[in-house]
Amino acid sequence: MAAWQNLVNFLGPDLTRIVVGLVGVLALVQVNALFLVWLERKVAAHIQLRIGPKEVGPFGILQTIVDGIKLVSKELITPRHVDRKLFMLAPIAVFLPVLVSFVVIPFSERLIIRDMNVGLLLIFAFSTFNVLAVLVGGWASNNKYSLLGAVRAVAQNVAYEIPLLLTVLSVVMWSNSLQMSEIVASQSKVWNVFWMPVAALIYLICATAETNRAPFDIPEAESELVAGFHTEYSGMRFALFFLAEYSNMLIVAAVATTLFFGGWKSFPGLGFLPVPGWIWFFAKTYVLIFVAMWVRWTFPRLRFDQLMNFCWKIMIPVALLHLIVYAGVIKIIN
């Protein structure tokens, strides 16, 4: 306890909060990735009538740790004709913004590192970094598959960011704030998913596309592009891309929980249960992640023109229309 007091005295309350929060977020990101990789393999296996990992630990839960040890112990290969600095920078650049986004996510009423009044803006600003890192990685690899994967990733993410932000905008208009805790508070009566289901649907589709997951996994399409933008990466650099992908899933699902599913609030009609808010939050988040996995193992990959047509001809007009209609409705209600 004295050591704790010393730390607080030395850093001051604000800095302590940030340091402790970042350490917690780092731990959360790692544990989450370990769990999600295992869960993904189990879900995939059971959908295909297999068992999945089962040898290492009970139900194979330690399989990902063993895989991680393997990846860490492997050599970091830098091919001869790559752009060395950018090649090494890309895995770091893809992973760092992930950490920043966790700063403003409200895990419960008081469990939030910093409740900024531009929280939502911060998340979407930093998640755009992801695209840049993917482009840098694909470009620096000096490999046609990497470059094609990166180009596809940029085209896809830029296109799907528009309907994503448009739907988020209608939520922001309703809650009248960009602050994450305010957005949750505005859903105390009814969750936004019941009040604007179309927006929730568009958000979930765009979020799947933003995290480059099937059926929108065109940037890393195994059957066409080997592994897309991370073809040339090995060892821990590859693991960082992998870690960023699963952490991005968590962020996207956590933001969806905050925006549409009532954040840390209990499920409707279960408010009497003595369950802390963060358990509700994580329950909702992981249900959403499970749905994303379920979708991944159900649908085949889209062709690139189908993907772009779907975005520009359906998603963006619907999102725009949704925004205009809800703007009118909110004006009338107020």
Next chain:
Amino acid sequence: MIKDIVEGGWSLIAGMWVTIRRIYRPVVTVQYPRKYLEMSPAYRGHIEFAQFPETGSHNCVACGTCMRFCPTNVIKVQGEKTHTHSEKRASLYFIDFSHCSLCGLCVANCPTQTLKFSGEYDLAHYSRWDGVVDLIQRLEESA
């Protein structure tokens, strides 16, 4: 356009209903090193002796037809007579499975039909000499 969206959306829901039911179905894969499958009768493992109910043993007369037909010279058979005017019977029968192409000429041409394909499928070995099979010993062990 609207019709496409509704029909497409419905097909997506139908697809997801198909996969979610699979999660609770029993698995169909066999956990191989712990459980073994029974092979179908048409499967070709390496050859082995058939056991005839009349004699309770094989019926190989060591004529050497299989040895001469074998395209890769895999088979080595020797026989001896029990007494002067009796038929020969195989006393040694070895195959080197590492060279065998499972063509089946030996099985097709055996005059006493004492050769058949086994259901053996665990055929990977650590050394090339592990591929040598003693058919007589194998028959005695199975009996």
